[in-house]
Amino acid sequence: MTVLEQQQITGPRSGTRRRGSPLGSKWTPYFFLAPAALFILVFQVVPLAQEIFLSFTRTSLLNPTHSTWVGLDNFTRIFGDEDFRRTLLITLVYVVVCVVAAVGSGLAVALLLNKGFRGRGLARALVTIPWAAPGIAVALIAIWMLNPDYGIVNRFLDAVGLGVPGGAILDSPRYALPAVLATTIWQLFPFTSVVLLSALQSVPPHLTEAATMDGAGRWWTFRAVTWQVIKPTVGLLAVLMTIWSLRRFELIWLMTKGGPVGATETLVIDLYSQAFDSKQLGSAAAVGMVGVVISLIVIAGSRFVARAAEREAR
Amino acid sequence: MRPPHVGLTLRIIAVLVVLGIAVFPLYWMFVTALTNNSELFADKARLVPDFSQFGVFIDALAEGKATTWLRNSLVIAAGTTVLSIGLGIPLGYALSRFSFRGKALVAVVLLFTQMLPEALMVVPLFALFRRFDLLDSLGGLILVNSAFVLPIVALILKGAIDGLPRELEESARVDGARPLTVLTRINVPLIAPSLAATAVIAFFHAWNEYVFAVTFIFTPGMQPASVGIANFIGELGTPIQTVMAVAFMFTAPAVVFYLFVQKYVVAGMTAGAVKG
16 A cells, blocks of 8 residues: 555544554554664665775775775776686586585475375474584584594595595695585585475375376476476575575685685685785675675576566466 | 385485485584594594593583683574564564555665675674774674574564454554554564564574674684684694584584474575565
């Protein structure tokens, strides 16, 4: 209901105490909204605006109140920098693998848990555990499990003859990113599988039964019925996983600090080390803006695809 | 066609493998805490906990540092829960029940802020906090954590209020109850499950938070457990058993509480992210 309609119903306000109006005055929503809005303004919107400003300046962490306006210099410089292009590529690999593996493994686990069996409730609860564990604890246990000398992963790999020479997985430019990815996906798959499980349970059983009765094989039934129902959920999860992966910091930072030699450096890691190691707040902000713009493009793109799919369905 | 019991056996094996993968790392944390030194560095790994070593948990707490960290985390997390829900209920109510100018903008801002990385916002917030003397204080962390968890809290509560029938509150309003009374007396008690879910989300968002805590706190005695535990990494002085014992005590509450409300948490998180 618009403000105008509301005024038509409540009529002109008299000086007497409001009575009987089912919606209160037109200020009522703002009264409820104001504290939270003020809070978000102060702690999110204003700092973001400052960060956008910083990305067009040269500013040192050591003297942050003194900024020199440099226009687009930070952006032209980072895009001309080979290290930054590698960071973009690693971010792309990290995000794509996270999305595909988290959604894929989530779907596999959801399908596994979708059939009724004894102890399914317990299984479903236990599967949630990785997602509930704090990132700090996950990083710590991952580092210990990957310890070159005593880590259980290396002991296992050695035992089956697949051991990494020297065993220092997190120090290896080749294996560090896969190890960080595996840890990330371990933490994500519970979320995707529980969400997809609830989507699967909204698939009307009579439809799958009808498809089976018509002689459809399992794969065909999945594609024609199940997949159609869960498609929007899969799309949503893909967007969520993309955004979460673009902003993930502590797991990567604590496991590798972006190393070795930049092998696990995503945009957020790059921005943090630019700000706090190189003390370049301007280029750090520029790196951050690149990440924000990518997120925005993904969100806008997903909305576009969802709308197109809706139109097609009609 | 395969006989049916082969499929069933395969399914059971697959479920067990998935459960093993899900549970093993935390189990391993527990086992490591409860393994004595000679076995820890032996050629063959000990695979089951040695409960005679249980003193490591008590020693870790008695030593005092870990107790201080966990207490600081508790204060930050409890404060964040109260503040973000206190702000999120009225915001969710306004978004659910009223039409007003700027509503679309509010919805967009709530979605947009959810994608901002903490690491990006840490610099301007550091400057803001320094100006208002909020650095090195638990209160400052409560403020910033509440700001970051508020969008998802508000969107979940909006969804919960959307699901309540309007008739109840309309009749109360006709009887002359003020809008705030309607909200606190009629709506809030009815959304208790969602409140529990948002409380768990807000609490453990702050409990797990690391970037702001490590940047804004300088006094060791003010550090929350996330920072204290992260500082173990690369430090050699503390026995690995103590490290794992503290990490386990930090992890267990999060896991236990999530198990209780996971259904509402998952529903809320997806609803908050989808509709907005």
